[in-house]
Amino acid sequence: MIAVDLFRFTTLLAYHALAAVSLGALRPAGGRERAHAVWLRRFLTRMGPVYVKVGQILATRSDLLPAAWIEELKVLQDAVPHMGERETRRAVSRHLGRPLEEVFETFDLTPVASASIAQVHFATLAGGEEVAVKLVKDGVARSIAVNLSLLRFVVRAVEWVSPAARQLLLARRFDELSALLSAQVDMELEGRNQLEVALNFDGHGYVRVPAVHAGISNRNLLVMERVKGIPGVRLAGVRFDRAKLAQRLQDAIYTMLYMHGVCHGDPHPGNLFFSDEGELMLVDFGITVRLSEEEKWGLSSFYYACTRREWKLAIDRFTDHFVEAREEIDRHYGEYARAIGKVLRHHFDESTNQWSTIAYFRDINAVLTRFGARYSHNFTKVELVFLSCEGFARQIDPAIDIFSGEKFSPRPVAGTLGSDPQSVERTLVLQYGHREGLERLREHADELACVVVEPMPASVAKMDVTFLRALREQCDALGVPLVFDEVVSGFRVAYGGAQTLAGVVPDLTCLGKIIGGGLPCGAVAGRREIVDVARSSDDPFFDYENKAFVGGTMSGNSISCAAGSAVLAYLKGAP
Structure with a gap:
């Protein structure tokens, strides 16, 4: 069987190659390029579904192949x-x-x-x-x-x-x-x-x-x-901002990878439709990429460390989560870390060119090969998704750079269903650790009620003393209260956490825990005039109209404090 198939492969290759050379020789340079593209498309089609799939992926790489080749190979996405x-x-x-x-x-x-x-x-x-x-x-x-x-x-x-x-x-x-x-x-x-x-x-x-x-x-x-939409292969007919459309495609893919853990594995133009209102319609889920919670965590924490230029942390996370056969790496970890760190710094920090996923993976793979290591199976699939996504997104918006734009200007999103849309829209989100982003506080100073530093696991972010002190200085200069949620300061108001280690004291700290037996315990501590803004008057109607809600993870506001006090009083009298 293999001998017959190999003979067929060789025969077809020779036939189409001869046709391409013969036709190309009779045409001017531009015509020869088109002839070669037609030859490749016909050869892949004749060879069958696996080869057509290769052609579909190549059709998204307008950054690598001539325009005539891309145009011809696009036929393989929906006109086989x-x-x-x-x-x-x-x-x-x-x-x-x-x-x-x-x-x-x-x-x-x-x-x-x-299609194929x-x-x-x-x-x-x-x-x-x-x-x-x-x-x-x-x-x-x-x-x-x-x-x-x-x-x-x-x-x-x-x-x-x-x-x-x-x-x-x-x-x-x-x-x-x-x-x-x-x-x-x-x-x-x-x-x-x-x-x-x-x-x-x-x-x-x-x-x-x-x-x-x-x-x-x-x-x-x-x-x-x-679904009634415009096929991705007919992108020119979509009347929606191209930059926003490309961003939406990227966001959809990243949401599936980083949050859902189940991602479309083949996002080429033949598998997407668009509306003039900017909707994305996904079809063809024959290939999906599945990531475990641990793999999602590894992928997210790795790229997070890269965007923060924490190279040692990024190297450790990448190696721990996505590298196999690492015996040689473990023996020469210092040398390996320097080589990987050089690649990461080049692509995430030093390079002034547009981001290139294919160049990034090529350079990473070269280091792994040098040390006898390789990507994990799942990271290989993630790589293919990134390559297809980047290729299509760049066809939509040639100027897109997947690691620019809103990297340090994140947008607020609703954390739970039923969140008040106005509350979400009126929230300004800053990137923790990015000092330049603090200038956004100055730009919106007249609109800010307070600045809240939310909980963040210690395994993801370190205590950034320089940033926290700069944040405190900016809030003082603008007259905006600084609020720490519990994990920033630890479950310790007077000692430990940021207040002791960084010497940064907030205007308010919100705390909340569930203690033995499931009893909720909430508290707020800080400047009296700010605490009084949230202190209950025991008149819920007055509080609704005149007071501010201040709470931590377990709603550590005056209402929950009063409720907790009442429960403790009852338990004391009725052991």
């Missing part, structure tokens, strides 16, 4: 050859187990999109609901298996003759990617992935994921809500 009408009708009826007319009131047998593995049709259910039907093409599963067996043979041969390939465990990496590609032909699995992501984004302001009709879907057929 599809099954004919008779073949489609037979396939749908076969997978439903009954004539398609018994399930669908209408069914357009001409697909609206056709499946084609998509518009239809109407018997009740009148418009749906999209994703149909796995006949023979695709076998074609993928054949393609992968050929490539596996080639990879193992390369690994056999190349020490560098063995060092990278190339065959193992290939097997991991093979599992991802093989799973793409399972529409039941894709439907479950899609449902999970849809639930995570339920109620989101601009991200939409179509609902799945699980009852009439199966391994070869996925029936879902029809």
Whole structure:
């Protein structure tokens, strides 16, 4: 089987290469570039789904390939050859187990999109609901298996003759990617992935994921809500600010990775739709990336340390969470740390060029290879998501820089459902530890009621004495009260925490704990005139109209203090 496949591969490669050379020789330079692009697109199409998938990824890399190549390869994102009408009708009826007319009131047998593995049709259910039907093409599963067996043979041969390939465990990496590609032909699995992501984004302001009709879907057929938007491959038709649209795409991907832990694994233009109002509609969840809580923590804390230029902390976190086969690293950790630190400083701090994910991963991988180490399996998948996301985001907005802009000007978000939108909008968020950001306090001094330093785990952020002292000085100069929430000062008002270690005393400290037996305990401490602003008058109506709420984690305000005192008094009298 492999011998036959290898012969086919070689024959097709030679045929298309000869055609490209022959056509290119007869054309001017611009025409030759187009001819080569057409040759590559046709070759990948003839070779099958695995090669088409490679072409889809390449089509997002406008920063690496000529414009003519990008334009031609974009065809692979939604215009790959599809099954004919008779073949489609037979396939749908076969997978439903009954004539398609018994399930669908209408069914357009001409697909609206056709990619490497499946084609998509518009239809109407018997009740009148418009749906999209994703149909796995006949023979695709076998074609993928054949393609992968050929490539596996080639990879193992390369690994056999190349020490560098063995060092990278190339065959193992290939097997991991093979599992991802093989799973793409399972529409039941894709439907479950899609449902999970849809639930995570339920109620989101601009991200939409179509609902799945699980009852009439199966391994070869996925029936879902029809989304009406502009395909990502037709981006020019979207009437929405490009910079904001690119930022929204980036935010959606980062939300899935850093918060949800379940992320779309293939965010190329063929898998996204947009509206003129800036909505993002995600489809095709055949590949997803899943991160455990520990991996999410590792990824977030690593990049957080990088943006704060805490290089030693960043190196330790990256190595602990995402590096395997680290025996050589452990023996020469100092040398390794210096090499990785140089890469991080270059990309996050010193480079004045636009951020490049591909250059960043290339440089990191070079250091790991030097020390006989490698990325973890999951970090490899995260890398692929970053590459696709960056490539598409840069097509939307060529000027986007994923680590610029709001890095030190974060936007407030609602922490819980039901949060007052005005309270969120009227909150100014500063980046802890970024002294330059304190100038934003001066810009908004007339609008500020107070500055609150929120809790932050010690494993994420150190006690930044210089920053806290600068913050205290700025608040004094502007006449704005400084409030510490409990973890900043520790559960110690008079000693310990920031007040002793940094010599920074806030105007108010809010405390809250649950002590033995589940009894809530809240307290506030600080300047009397500020505490009195929140002290209860025992008239809840007067308090609502005239007092300010001051509370910590367990609502350490005067009401909870009074309630706690009453509970203690009762327990004392009724042991």
